[in-house]
Amino acid sequence: MLDLGGTEGPWWFFWLIVVAQGAGALAVLLGAxxxxxxxERRVMASMQLRRGPNVVGPFGLLQPMADGVKLIFKxxxxxxxxNVPLFLGAAVLTFFLALAAWAVVPxxxxxxxxxxxxxxxxxxxxxxxxxxxxxxxxxASNSKYPFLGGLRxxxxxxxxxxxxxxxxxxxxxxxxxxxxSHIVEAQRGGVGHxxxxxxxxxxxxxxxxxxxxxxxxxxxxxxxxxxxxxGGFHTEYSSMPFALFFLGEYANMILVxxxxxxxxxxxxxxxxxxxxxxxxxxxxxAKVGACLxxxxxxxxxxxxxxxxxxxxxxxxxxxxxxxxxxxxxxxVGLAQGTLPGG
Amino acid sequence: MPADLFFxxxxxxxLGAGTLVIAARNPVYAVLALIVCFLNGAGLLILMGAExxxxxxxxxxxxxxxxxxxxxxxxxxxxxxRDVRRGFLKPVGxxxxxxxxxxxxxxxxxxxxxxxxxxxxSDARAETAASLAQDxxxxxxxxxxxxxxxxxxxxxxxxxxxxxxGAVILTLHARGKTAARRQxxxxxxxxxxxxxxxxxxxxxxxxxxx
Numbered sequence: 382m383l384d385l386g387g388t389e390g391p392w393w394f395f396w397l398i399v400v401a402q403g404a405g406a407l408a409v410l411l412g413a414x415x416x417x418x419x420x421e422r423r424v425m426a427s428m429q430l431r432r433g434p435n436v437v438g439p440f441g442l443l444q445p446m447a448d449g450v451k452l453i454f455k456x457x458x459x460x461x462x463x464n465v466p467l468f469l470g471a472a473v474l475t476f477f478l479a480l481a482a483w484a485v486v487p488x489x490x491x492x493x494x495x496x497x498x499x500x501x502x503x504x505x506x507x508x509x510x511x512x513x514x515x516x517x518x519x520x521a522s523n524s525k526y527p528f529l530g531g532l533r534x535x536x537x538x539x540x541x542x543x544x545x546x547x548x549x550x551x552x553x554x555x556x557x558x559x560x561x562s563h564i565v566e567a568q569r570g571g572v573g574h575x576x577x578x579x580x581x582x583x584x585x586x587x588x589x590x591x592x593x594x595x596x597x598x599x600x601x602x603x604x605x606x607x608x609x610x611x612g613g614f615h616t617e618y619s620s621m622p623f624a625l626f627f628l629g630e631y632a633n634m635i636l637v638x639x640x641x642x643x644x645x646x647x648x649x650x651x652x653x654x655x656x657x658x659x660x661x662x663x664x665x666x667a668k669v670g671a672c673l674x675x676x677x678x679x680x681x682x683x684x685x686x687x688x689x690x691x692x693x694x695x696x697x698x699x700x701x702x703x704x705x706x707x708x709x710x711x712x713v714g715l716a717q718g719t720l721p722g723g
Numbered sequence: 724m725p726a727d728l729f730f731x732x733x734x735x736x737x738l739g740a741g742t743l744v745i746a747a748r749n750p751v752y753a754v755l756a757l758i759v760c761f762l763n764g765a766g767l768l769i770l771m772g773a774e775x776x777x778x779x780x781x782x783x784x785x786x787x788x789x790x791x792x793x794x795x796x797x798x799x800x801x802x803x804x805r806d807v808r809r810g811f812l813k814p815v816g817x818x819x820x821x822x823x824x825x826x827x828x829x830x831x832x833x834x835x836x837x838x839x840x841x842x843x844x845s846d847a848r849a850e851t852a853a854s855l856a857q858d859x860x861x862x863x864x865x866x867x868x869x870x871x872x873x874x875x876x877x878x879x880x881x882x883x884x885x886x887x888x889g890a891v892i893l894t895l896h897a898r899g900k901t902a903a904r905r906q907x908x909x910x911x912x913x914x915x916x917x918x919x920x921x922x923x924x925x926x927x928x929x930x931x932x933x
Contacts, residue, residue, distance in 0.1 A: 499861075502778035509786025513758070516790065520751065520797045528797075535794050539787055559861075689906050 402494055403484075410483060414631045415445035421677050428681040455620035460524070463617065467521035472618065472625040475514030479632035482507040486639050487562045489649045489661035500561040501549055504640060505542075508595065511633065512538040515597075515604060515614045518626070522617040530613030533688065534597060534604035540695040541594040541601075547703040548588045551581055551710045552644050557721025565648030572652040577645040580710055585645045587699050589675070592637035594695065596630060598676055600683040601691055608685075638672035639665075646672075729770055737763035750796045754789060761785045775861045 419434065419441070426433025434441035459465060485500040487493040497503050512535055519531015555576060556564040568575045577585045594601040605613035612618075615626045642648060646668045649661030686694070714720040740763060743756035761784045768777035868876050925931045 497774075499774050499778055502775070502782065506778050506781035506786065509782055512786075512790055513793075516793060516797070532794065532797075535790055539790055542786065690908065693908070 399494075406483060406494060407480060410480065410632060410635070411628075413635055414628050415449065417631050417635060417673060418448070418627075419445050420673070421680070424674065424677045425681045428678070449624075452620060452624040457620045457622065460522070460617050462523040464521040464523065467517050468617075469622060471514050471518035471521060472622040472629075474517070475511065475629035476625040476632075478507055478510050478514065479629040479636065482636050483639075485561055486636070486643065487565060487648060488665045490562070490566075492649075492662065493562060496562060497560065499559045501553070501559045501564070504561075504636075505546065505549065508633075508636075509538075509542055511595070514626075514629070518618070519614040522614070524617055526610045526612070527614045527616045530604045530610050530616070534614060537597075537601065537603065537691060537695075538595055540692065541591040541699075544587060544695065544699040544703050545591045545595065547700070547707055548584045548591070549644075550707050551584050551703075552576060554707075554710050554714055554720065555579065555581065561643050561648075565643055565650060568647040569650055571654055572647070575645065575647040575650075575652075580713060581645065584703070584706060585641065587703055588641055588644070589672075590694075590699065592641065593676070593679060594691070596633045596637055596676075598630075598634065599680040600686050602685060603688055603691060634673060634676050635669060638669045638676070641672050642668040729766070733763045733766040733770065737767065750799065751793070754792045754796050757792065758785055758789045761789065775864060 422444075423433040423441070434444040437443045437447045459468065482504055484494045485497050485503050487496075515534040515538075516531045519527045519529070519534070522528070552564065553559065556567040558564060558567070572578060593599070597604045603613075604610075605615070610616070615623055618626060642665060648668075649665040651657045651659060651661075651664055711720070737760055740756045740759035744753050744760060747753040747756055761780060765777040765780040765785075768774070768780060923931055
């Protein structure tokens with residue numbers, strides 16, 4: 382909750398610090414989002430033996446700026462039959478939620494905007510709102526293809542959230558806390574103590590697959606599905622409203638990677654104690670970058686699933702497997718007496 | 724007082740959105756107002772220190788239940804969406820009775836609450852307060868649900884399971900076992916070239932028998 386007592390100086394000083402911290406975090410995040418789009422094009426280009434963007438600036442490094450300027454100066458087209466407040470609100474909501482979730486992600490010991498005790502639940506709550514941006518965009522567009530995209534996405538995100546929730550249960554059974562900083566601290570002691578190196582390794586895979594599905598990334602990008610649905614839920618969007626969806630999707634990718642890093646890869650902790658001289662945020666960034674690379678790799682490699690395959694993977698494969706694994710992790714914890722509080 | 728600063732906007736938002744849920748002409752707006760209701764309610768719970776309940780309200784109701792409401796309402800045709808308020812006042816007596824019952828039950832619980840806990844009134848209050856201060860009510864809630872009320876909790880789960888099985892059976896039955904179209908990925912993978920490819924040169928004007 383709000384702790385206004387412990388701060389030195391007048392009340393506005395406290396608020397100023399909070400706002401400055403938030404603005405700083407957002408600036409870093411938006412920079413990362415911009416260069417993730419560049420990285421995606423370069424990585425996929427080299428995987429497909431192409432060059433990718435290499436003209437604007439040295440190595441094409443100014444390409445994201447050029448894209449941003451282009452999107453800002455385009456005319457905003459609003460089709461006649463759309464529900465204007467919801468049409469624009471959906472784009473704003475998607476972008477807002479993708480940024481709001483970052484308040485609880487710790488990038489170093491104590492480096493977190495809001496050190497919530499229930500940080501995991503906060504992240505889960507924010508990510509479960511994400512579906513509204515897409516479903517409302519589909520409905521407010523008042524057009525067939527966006528509507529189909531919105532419906533697909535609603536079913537898809539709700540389905541994969543169930544598996545994600547159960548994966549979180551297994552992590553919590555090991556860490557004994559819902560505070561993200563505490564979860565990272567529970568993995569202290571080198572790469573052998575990270576949760577990915579324990580019984581939870583299959584859960585990391587499940588979490589990553591569900592993360593692909595929840596961010597609507599390949600091979601689960603059916604809400605967009607260019608070959609069937611034109612542009613999916615954002616068919617009718619142009620210019621900045623479209624850019625908000627686009628940036629939101631990439632910010633969500635970084636968020637899922639950061640979440641996976643925190644839960645399974647030891648957050649800001651170094652893999653070996655001998656490497657502890659490298660500051661934590663760099664380790665955090667490196668691990669998030671490695672996860673993001675797999676996102677891009679999957680997009681360059683895998684074909685899109687059919688919708689019934691998507692549903693089968695979610696409900697008939699991931700969910701039962703995760704459920705069994707929850708029981709297994711709990712049983713092993715009980716036998717070894719390592720369950721939190723037990 | 725920061726608490727007051729947040730309480731009144733949240734409470735007013737809750738009441739306003741609640742009114743809009745039943746007053747909105749467009750059912751999609753009604754569901755959106757319901758979501759705003761949940762958000763404000765969760766805000767109030769978090770303000771009280773019951774953070775776990777607040778987040779659960781968000782995850783379960785906003786994240787799943789309201790999505791399904793929106794899903795169904797969005798699929799209504801334009802004619803069905805035109806005015807959901809027709810016949811609005813018909814069941815008012817029933818609604819008042821149910822509302823009265825609900826409030827009576829809540830009042831009874833609030834009145835009797837300190838004595839229903841097995842540890843005695845002061846014990847339960849102290850434990851809840853300590854747990855609220857420490858972890859947002861997580862421990863007190865878990866202990867109560869899984870020890871004192873384990874059986875009713877399990878029965879609640881079973882009732883939900885029955886409802887779920889009922890829904891599955893309804894759809895299976897309505898379509899009939901043969902009418903349901905299924906895709907078996909194992910069959911799809913096992914297909915061989917001989918099963919699906921036939922090379923032939925059909926004579927002009929005659930074609931081939933299927």
